[in-house]
Amino acid sequence: MATAHTATHSASAHDHHDDHEHHDNFITKYIFTTDHKMIGKQFLVTGIFWAIIGGLLSIIFRLQLGFPDMELYWLKPLLGGWIDDAGKLDPNFYLALVTMHGTIMVFFVLTAGLSGTFSNFLIPLQIGARDMASGFMNMLSYWFFFLSGVIMFISLFIETGPASGGWVVYPPLSALEQAMPGSGLGMTMWLIAMTFFIASSLLGGINYITTVINLRTKGMSFSRLPLTIWAFFLTAVIGLLSFPVLFSAALLLVFDRSFGTSFYLSDIYIGGEALPNTGGSPVLYQHLFWFLGHPEVYIVLLPALGITSEIISVNSRKPIFGYKAMIISMLGITILSFIVWAHHMFVSGMNPFLGSIFMFLTLIIAIPSAVKVFNYLTTLWRGNLIFTPGMLFSIGLVSFFISGGLTGIFLGNSAIDIQLHDTYFVVAHFHLVMGSASFFGLMAGVYHWFPKMFGRMMDARLGYIHFWLTFIGVYMVFFPMHYIGIAGFPRRYYSWTNFEFSNMYTDLNMFVSVAAIITFGAQLIFLFNFFYSMYRGRIASLNPWRANTLEWTTPLHPKHGNWPGEIPTVYRWPYDYSKPGAAEDFIPQTVPLSATPESNLPHEEELVKLEKAIIADEEDVLVANESKES
Amino acid sequence: MYGFLIAVGILLLISIIWMVYRIQTLVSVVKGSDKKVASGSNKVNAMMFVLFLVGTGGLMFWYSIKEFDNYNLPLASEHGVVTDQLFWITMAVTGIIFIITHILLFWFPYRYQYKEDRKAAFYPDNNKLEVIWTVVPAIVLALLVIGGWKAWSDITKPAPENAHVVELMGYQFAWEIRYPGMDNVLGANDYRLTNASNVSGVDFSDKNAHDDFTTPMVVIPKGEPVLFKIRARDVLHSVFAPHMRLKMDAVPGMPTKFWFVATKTTEEMRAELNDPEFEYEIACTEVCGKGHFSMRKVINVVEPAEYRKWLAEQKPYIVNNPALVENLSPEMKELADITISEHK
Numbered sequence: 001m002a003t004a005h006t007a008t009h010s011a012s013a014h015d016h017h018d019d020h021e022h023h024d025n026f027i028t029k030y031i032f033t034t035d036h037k038m039i040g041k042q043f044l045v046t047g048i049f050w051a052i053i054g055g056l057l058s059i060i061f062r063l064q065l066g067f068p069d070m071e072l073y074w075l076k077p078l079l080g081g082w083i084d085d086a087g088k089l090d091p092n093f094y095l096a097l098v099t100m101h102g103t104i105m106v107f108f109v110l111t112a113g114l115s116g117t118f119s120n121f122l123i124p125l126q127i128g129a130r131d132m133a134s135g136f137m138n139m140l141s142y143w144f145f146f147l148s149g150v151i152m153f154i155s156l157f158i159e160t161g162p163a164s165g166g167w168v169v170y171p172p173l174s175a176l177e178q179a180m181p182g183s184g185l186g187m188t189m190w191l192i193a194m195t196f197f198i199a200s201s202l203l204g205g206i207n208y209i210t211t212v213i214n215l216r217t218k219g220m221s222f223s224r225l226p227l228t229i230w231a232f233f234l235t236a237v238i239g240l241l242s243f244p245v246l247f248s249a250a251l252l253l254v255f256d257r258s259f260g261t262s263f264y265l266s267d268i269y270i271g272g273e274a275l276p277n278t279g280g281s282p283v284l285y286q287h288l289f290w291f292l293g294h295p296e297v298y299i300v301l302l303p304a305l306g307i308t309s310e311i312i313s314v315n316s317r318k319p320i321f322g323y324k325a326m327i328i329s330m331l332g333i334t335i336l337s338f339i340v341w342a343h344h345m346f347v348s349g350m351n352p353f354l355g356s357i358f359m360f361l362t363l364i365i366a367i368p369s370a371v372k373v374f375n376y377l378t379t380l381w382r383g384n385l386i387f388t389p390g391m392l393f394s395i396g397l398v399s400f401f402i403s404g405g406l407t408g409i410f411l412g413n414s415a416i417d418i419q420l421h422d423t424y425f426v427v428a429h430f431h432l433v434m435g436s437a438s439f440f441g442l443m444a445g446v447y448h449w450f451p452k453m454f455g456r457m458m459d460a461r462l463g464y465i466h467f468w469l470t471f472i473g474v475y476m477v478f479f480p481m482h483y484i485g486i487a488g489f490p491r492r493y494y495s496w497t498n499f500e501f502s503n504m505y506t507d508l509n510m511f512v513s514v515a516a517i518i519t520f521g522a523q524l525i526f527l528f529n530f531f532y533s534m535y536r537g538r539i540a541s542l543n544p545w546r547a548n549t550l551e552w553t554t555p556l557h558p559k560h561g562n563w564p565g566e567i568p569t570v571y572r573w574p575y576d577y578s579k580p581g582a583a584e585d586f587i588p589q590t591v592p593l594s595a596t597p598e599s600n601l602p603h604e605e606e607l608v609k610l611e612k613a614i615i616a617d618e619e620d621v622l623v624a625n626e627s628k629e630s
Numbered sequence: 631m632y633g634f635l636i637a638v639g640i641l642l643l644i645s646i647i648w649m650v651y652r653i654q655t656l657v658s659v660v661k662g663s664d665k666k667v668a669s670g671s672n673k674v675n676a677m678m679f680v681l682f683l684v685g686t687g688g689l690m691f692w693y694s695i696k697e698f699d700n701y702n703l704p705l706a707s708e709h710g711v712v713t714d715q716l717f718w719i720t721m722a723v724t725g726i727i728f729i730i731t732h733i734l735l736f737w738f739p740y741r742y743q744y745k746e747d748r749k750a751a752f753y754p755d756n757n758k759l760e761v762i763w764t765v766v767p768a769i770v771l772a773l774l775v776i777g778g779w780k781a782w783s784d785i786t787k788p789a790p791e792n793a794h795v796v797e798l799m800g801y802q803f804a805w806e807i808r809y810p811g812m813d814n815v816l817g818a819n820d821y822r823l824t825n826a827s828n829v830s831g832v833d834f835s836d837k838n839a840h841d842d843f844t845t846p847m848v849v850i851p852k853g854e855p856v857l858f859k860i861r862a863r864d865v866l867h868s869v870f871a872p873h874m875r876l877k878m879d880a881v882p883g884m885p886t887k888f889w890f891v892a893t894k895t896t897e898e899m900r901a902e903l904n905d906p907e908f909e910y911e912i913a914c915t916e917v918c919g920k921g922h923f924s925m926r927k928v929i930n931v932v933e934p935a936e937y938r939k940w941l942a943e944q945k946p947y948i949v950n951n952p953a954l955v956e957n958l959s960p961e962m963k964e965l966a967d968i969t970i971s972e973h974k
Contacts, residue, residue: 266883
């Protein structure tokens, strides 16, 4: 770390730095690495692993929902006793599948896999830093996440099954072993795993924030940061403020489960006996949980929106429309995300007056979201659009963000929510706006920054096929759920045939299940493309998308420290695409304004004078260094 | 044998896909299309967006219209009329935005696809536009919120004095119904009194409990306010009566409530839907364990006169099982015995 740091101010650091690389062995380079790029890749590969697990779990429960009469003997080698003698899935295990699918996708894939990958990989590269503020904490962040994953993975195989009370694990269901088998050891492991996960998120978040504030290169003011960095920065702030609250919720739950306290438990008669607990409130848990739970939505969504902003701008060959408005929107979302949590609880029995307050606050958050959508549309307008796979996934994201965002207006309205709460309408809503939109952000990011990660290109044609199958597939899976939800089908139901009002739509559920299987299958194309291109893809050029941001000024395979010589200085914002007067349709951030008099705008002429002073300054430093060397 | 054949088939398929993939890669290298900024695929992708818009848009309209009667649940409560109206107003507003934004989102890629001789417009901001599309959504949302707020306040305001009280208690995995009897006041309850013959944990030392009774289905009068008093005795549950547009969690240790007015009797609804089997139902919508999907109760909505007749016929707990009051203090026992004799 010390070597990386001195390199920032010494021209002679180049040779010194290469020495450092020679000492890397397999373990320090690939496993216990402190290089932010490798840690980012570790998060990505782990995230992909979890996405496959999470996806497979959903396929199993979609089989149950789409083909309730199917005999599942063929799953017995994998699931053992969870398939009963009649070849049916055990209803307890059905709930375990739903719970683990949610937990894995929300936390392991879309939080760690998305934020972990791109915040780590892009923050130092795009702000012009050698590495994160603390490489060691960054390494710990990954290994806490890894440990958390190991515990969660083991819990899938224990006899009583993993946690099964839904990903929100509301007590008393999750607090009482008597209530369901999954609330025993499985729930304990869930709590331990989440504790490590929270530690991992906090270590990462502190690092992202400090790095963005302190390690920006010369000239990289906050008003010149790419929107990706703004998004990662605000995401880290949200995480840092909300994850500790989840920890407190989990801690009190641990006390209630193991030490006989009554934070969440009161007046309970279960399993033929009355429990001694009185005075607790299950609603308290819901408040604590959703104080993280709602910001969590933005923790997974903001990085995806940041990535999309960057990719849409690059591939439209146009500056992002309303750069400042985008930042203000994200700030607005960040702040508002903390004061809307109780809209998940309109019918939880909480005071209806609170419901009114949270309805107002919730619908306010729709405004910055709307602004973002309009700005994306205007960025596309009159652009010169190149459909790279990253661009396709970004456009797909905007579509999901609109579709899923609009249904949020129904659910945020407490009067309408009475009927829709905990139905498939909610499932459709958050799978589009949070699940699929963030997943598409992740995919867009992988396709776009793959050349920087591995020095090779992914196959574009496979990317197109992957996109179209996934885009159409996701709509075929989640759009029909709106109809099912309006019809009142409740969530987390093993089967709907017990009720007359829901004893229909078997055809539609079958359709959804088939679409889900095809969409999951389409991800194999991505997996092949990803791992094959890593070794055999075309060698990438230095700046394959002709983008402005700093990461494309590094060598093809940047070493630990990112830039071989000086860190480049930044002279302009990152969105000078198709500037009138300029020869090329992009001007990288490292090109001084004084070098482009033909394309400067009136207010930029002012900055040229300032810039000249800075450049003169820098030359002095260079001269001083050279004289020192000789 | 079949397994082997399937495996061979899959292997063949994979190798064919592999060959196609390699060939197209080599062809693109030979053609040099990988050196170009945008290859022919750009046009295909741009077209695909338009096709997607038309195709899925058509599918959506076709299915929404064809299935309207299926997904639009019959409605039988007064406040449900209001919330359904809000739902459809919101649907109209968001539907228009949905369609317009998607037409733009998918048409722009086609209209502005890459052309070598064109340069994109440098259009970084426009404050007037930004203000417009901040203020307009704000106004629209404010109108929607005010509608929702008024409805929500009406629905959640205290129940009228004369509301018929029914207690619904959720437990794994059923609902227990308790009526307050002629006095319309539920007797006290204590979860520690729960046992096999006293499922609701009724405290019979409270004389209000003496005329409390249970029934296998909820029976309520049409056109008169009904107050559901909701609680749970083990884990969270949630009362969901879809046709009444009613939902409220059942929370152990914290009683909740929801009042409403049913507008159609079960018979009327059967006639209207031409379905002699139709029943109003209650389901559970808060995950509560293995039997979560099977907590069904029926609500029978009847004419007020019929309701009163039914009410008079019901026998309190203590009449059906005098053992419940055996251990009471002498005065309470006497009161209980009077109630029992009244019902004999």
